[in-house]
Every structure is written in structure tokens, then in C-alpha cells.
Amino acid sequence: MRTATNMRLSMRTLLIAALLPLSLPLAALEGHDDYKLLKLDGYKLKWGEPELGVGARVSYAFADETLRFEDARNCRDLTPIQALSEQGIPNEMLKRETTAAFALWERAAGLSFHRVRDARDADIIIGAQGSPRGRAFANVSYQSEPEAGAGRVRTIEQAQVCLNPERQWKVGFDGDTDVYDIRYTLIHEIGHAIGLDHPGPTGQVMGFRYTEEFAELQAGDLEGVRRLYGDGSEDVLPPGGFDMQLASTGSNAHNANDLIGNSVISTGAGKEIGSINDFIIEEDGSIFAVVVGGSPLYGEERVALSWDSVELARDADKGGTVIRVDEPSLLPVPAEG
Numbered sequence: 001m002r003t004a005t006n007m008r009l010s011m012r013t014l015l016i017a018a019l020l021p022l023s024l025p026l027a028a029l030e031g032h033d034d035y036k037l038l039k040l041d042g043y044k045l046k047w048g049e050p051e052l053g054v055g056a057r058v059s060y061a062f063a064d065e066t067l068r069f070e071d072a073r074n075c076r077d078l079t080p081i082q083a084l085s086e087q088g089i090p091n092e093m094l095k096r097e098t099t100a101a102f103a104l105w106e107r108a109a110g111l112s113f114h115r116v117r118d119a120r121d122a123d124i125i126i127g128a129q130g131s132p133r134g135r136a137f138a139n140v141s142y143q144s145e146p147e148a149g150a151g152r153v154r155t156i157e158q159a160q161v162c163l164n165p166e167r168q169w170k171v172g173f174d175g176d177t178d179v180y181d182i183r184y185t186l187i188h189e190i191g192h193a194i195g196l197d198h199p200g201p202t203g204q205v206m207g208f209r210y211t212e213e214f215a216e217l218q219a220g221d222l223e224g225v226r227r228l229y230g231d232g233s234e235d236v237l238p239p240g241g242f243d244m245q246l247a248s249t250g251s252n253a254h255n256a257n258d259l260i261g262n263s264v265i266s267t268g269a270g271k272e273i274g275s276i277n278d279f280i281i282e283e284d285g286s287i288f289a290v291v292v293g294g295s296p297l298y299g300e301e302r303v304a305l306s307w308d309s310v311e312l313a314r315d316a317d318k319g320g321t322v323i324r325v326d327e328p329s330l331l332p333v334p335a336e337g
């Protein structure tokens with residue numbers, strides 16, 4: 001796991017302009033290209049391998065405490081996103097809209113996003129602005145250490161997305177472009193956070209002018225993100241599977257890779273149900289269920305247990321993890337592949 005503060009030393013930072021209100025004068029800025037890749041110091045920026053067209057796995061989190069990014073010109077102070085609940089966006093709604101915004105980019109290209117609980121472990125951190133101005137900004141910093149053969153592409157180290165908690169926000173379009181739709185704004189700012197710039201004022205989600213003409217990615221947005229990450233037809237998971245941090249019910253942290261192969265004990269029956277051989281992951285990256293194979297109790301090849309019904313505990317004696325389930329709720333196991 002990364003300790004964010006240490007790595008910040010070797011990073012360069014980039015300011016990205018906010019999504020502008022429609023009323024600003026924008027003479028002589030009519031765009032011609034349909035997309036534009038973000039560039040800093042002549043480098044194109046992307047997550048994962050510093051090679052165009054190669055997919056990436058990116059984590060994100062919401063700021064749950066005040067975080068300061070000394071090198072950032074934008075989003076220098078991030079405060080807990082809960083501040084937006086005072087502007088008409090309850091926390092649960094914000095999380096739903098954020099999931100939808102990430103999902104749009106995920107479906108479009110070789111990108112996969114998953115949410116982590118601790119913002120200090122996240123690639124993209126979303127929060128409220130500590131010093132409110134404008135509507136929303138993104139800040140991107142890249143690794144200045146050149147990778148072998150990296151050419152003119154550099155790997156993004158971290159990105160912040162910050163929203164003004166003093167502005168009013170809304171969910172959905174209603175024709176009033178003075179109040180921004182939160183999902184559209186997030187789609188746009190996430191676009192910056194994954195390496196896209198403004199191609200011009202309008203016509204694409206990455207256009208810098210806020211409009212309510214479309215709620216989906218446009219042709220240029222798709223072209224741009226696929227240039228960076230491919231079209232998603234190839235598996236973006238690195239060989240060897242995933243390495244996901246799980247939050248346990250207690251203060252212990254568990255790693256998904258460590259749980260594979262562990263036995264699940266039914267508390268009620270006092271018997272082993274089987275051993276974990278897979279996880280069912282939701283679109284937002286959270287775990288929906290564990291898949292247990294070779295169940296002596298149920299006599300089935302594979303059963304799935306809802307994540308909520310499973311209890312994890314450290315076994316101090318053995319140094320391993322004990323996995324118990326009180327009342328197993330069995331779910332259908334999706335087909336493999």
C-alpha cells in the first residue's frame with residue numbers, strides 16, 4: 001500500500017480549469033477538435049502504464065476528513081464531502097451519482113474504478129472545497145520519475161476532484177444552467193482526473209461550458225478516453241488477479257487475496273461450509289458476496305454467501321482470519337467468465 005505523503009515529493013502538479021457557467025463570455029474559443037488529451041510539460045497523462053491505449057484500474061474515495069495537498073493549485077484543501085448535503089445533495093445521493101459518473105467512463109474504455117474507504121489510499125479523491133470558489137475543479141499530479149521507454153506519456157500519481165459546498169447543486173437537468181447537475185459535473189471532472197482536457201466550449205461532456213444538452217458521453221469524449229485506455233475489449237486486470245483491501249467489521253483490515261482459500265464456518269451448524277474461492281464484486285467495487293466452493297454442508301459445487309452475512313475476525317492464535325456466517329443466505333452464483 002502506498003503512503004501518499006512520501007510519494008508527493010516527486011510529483012508535478014497541474015491546474016485544470018473548472019467547468020464554467022454558461023454566462024461567461026467565450027469569444028474566440030470555438031473548439032474544432034472533438035477531444036483533447038491533458039498535457040503537462042509536454043507529457044500526456046494517464047493512469048496505469050505510460051502507454052496510450054493500455055487500460056488501467058483506478059481507485060477512488062471520498063474525503064472523510066480535511067486533507068491538504070501542498071503542491072496542488074486546485075483542490076488544495078479537501079474537506080468532507082458531507083458538506084454538500086446542506087446544498088440539496090444528501091450523502092447517499094451523492095455516492096449514487098458518483099458511482100454512475102464513474103460507470104459511464106468505465107463502460108466507455110479500458111478503465112475499471114473501485115471505491116476504497118480510506119482517502120489516503122485512493123488514486124482519485126473527491127471532496128468539498130476547503131476554500132470555496134467557482135463550482136468544481138480537478139487537480140492532477142503525475143510521477144516525474146520517468147518509466148523506462150515511457151516516451152511522452154507519464155503516469156498519473158493522484159487526482160483530486162473538489163466541489164464547492166456553498167453552491168447549490170441538483171440531480172438531473174431542468175433547464176436552469178445556473179444550478180449544476182452533480183452527475184454531469186462529476187463526469188466532466190473525472191474526465192480531467194483520467195487525462196482529458198477541454199476540446200472547446202461545447203459539444204462534448206469535456207467541453208468547458210456547462211450545458212444540459214446531453215447526459216451521456218459524446219463521440220469526442222469516447223474517442224479521447226479510448227485513445228488513452230483502449231476500448232475495454234481487453235482485460236484491464238493485471239495478471240495475478242486483484243489486490244483489494246476489504247474493510248472488516250472490526251478495526252482489522254483484510255486483504256482479499258488473503259481470504260481466498262480460507263474456510264467459512266457456519267456459526268449455527270458449527271460446521272465448515274467450504275472455502276472461499278471467489279468474490280462477486282459490485283459495479284462500484286464493493287463486495288456483494290463471497291463464493292464458496294466444495295461445500296460439505298450444502299452438497300453443491302459452489303454457493304455464494306452475501307457479504308453482509310459474513311463476519312471476519314482475526315485469529316490471534318493462528319495469525320489468520322476466521323470467517324463465520326451466522327445464517328447463510330445463499331445467492332445464485334453467476335456463470336464464470
Ligand SMILES: [Zn+2]
Pocket residue numbers: 016017018019188192198207208
Ligand atoms: Zn473542465
